[in-house]
Amino acid sequence: MQSDTRTTDLDATDLQLIDNLQLDGRMTYTELAHRVGVTEKTARRRVSRLLEARYxxxxxxxxxxVLGFHCMALIFITIDGSRLPVDIADELVTVPEVHYVTVTTGRFAMQAEVVCTDKQELYDVVFGAIASVSGVATVEILPYLRLHYQQARFSGLPTGVGGIRPKPLDTTDRAIITHLAADGRAAFRDCATALGVSEATVRLRYAKLIESGAIRVMCIANPLRLGYRFSGWVTIQIGENGRAQDVAEALTRLKAVSYVAITAGRADVIAEVIAATGESLLAVLDDEIRVIDGVAAIGSLTYLTVYYKAIRPRGPSTRVDPDADDQTG
Known part of the structure; x- marks a missing residue:
């Protein structure tokens, strides 16, 4: 999924469809059409267009x-001026381990979020696949100590559902999530067959996973294409008596924050902030983030272009023994 600074052709109906699919990416077309006030045929056609156009x-x-990626990092990238940043981003996003590429203002022209199985793979990807791309001058790793919070939702519709946080899961839960990571709208019947459990088990487990905040199947939309033109990364340094975990948790309570990770290196915490205007971004930075206890300094990197790929499992889903694990509570 790519975005640039040009005006897109999303109309009010498209935005309503996206809003509702951000609430629930598995919402039926019948329900979706009813909520938006269009025919089911129109809803199907519009959603298909949005998917095909990579909006x-x-x-x-x-x-x-849960998907086997135990080592994540944000890579700060400087460029040598021999190529346009968007051309470099086009190449970087083809690297399998690269999940998210952003071209930004500020000292670092680009950032790439990478998801790897271990530190050795991280090292190989950063200093091999990324550093060797023509036009890349330097790379700097901010390894995640913890991916603390994910929201990925910019919908204006009210919901009682919070963001995603790491949760203890058993083998069956992991298998269900892995299957849905490959296809978020996969039929529960097909998932049950693939995993060797009953459809009722899949439905019950899925409902509990949603309730616990371990997973959400949702529409992932690029903020720039939805009009949030002042979105970007915020880097945070913690003061001498501050705690990164406390600051990270405080950030999860801010409406504009969609992503929080505790990191090692140049920043102690990084957050993605979604903002439509310069004034709204300034308000978040000055009135909401700088005033958090423990924050010593912050920096902002405003997005110019975003390239996004959903994180997919690398291998096929594994069949599970339905009697092997206790039911989750």
Whole structure:
């Protein structure tokens, strides 16, 4: 999924469809059409167009560790001026381990979020696949100590559902999430067959996973294409007596914050902030983030272009023994 600074052709109906699919990416077309006030045929056609044009993707949002990715990092990239940043981004996003590429203002022209199985793979990807791309001058790793919070939702519709946080899961839960990560709208019947459990088990487990905040299947939309032109990364340094975990948790309570990770290196915490105007971004930075206890300094990197890929499992879903694990509570 790519975005640029040009005006897009999303109309009010498209935005309503995206809003509702951000609430629930598995919403039936019948329900979706009813909520938006169009025919089911129109809803299907519009959503298909949005998917084909890569305005959106529908996927399971979960802790990447569930999918076997136990090492994540944000890579700060400087460029040598021999190529346009967007051309470099086009190439970087083809690297399998690269999940998110942003071209931004500020000292670092680009950032790439990578999801890897371990530190050795991280090292190989950063200093091999990324550093060797023509036009890349330097790379700097901010390894995640914890992916603390994911929201990935910019819908204006009210919901009682919070963001995604790491949760303890058993084998069956992990298998269900892995299957839905490959296809967020996969039929529960097909998921049950693939995993060797009953459809009722899949439905019950899925409902509990949603309730616990371990997973959400939702429409992932690029904020720039939805009009949030002043979105970007915020880097945060913690003061001498501050705690990164406390600051990270405080950030999750801010409406404009969609993503929080505790990191090592240049920043102690990073957050993605979604803002439509310069004034709204300034208000978030000055009135909401700088005043958090423990924050010593912040920096902002405003998005110019965003390239996004949903995190997919690398291998096929594994069949599970339905009697092997206790039911989740």
């Amino acid at each position: 959106i993707t529908i996927a399971a949002v979960t802790d990447p560790g």
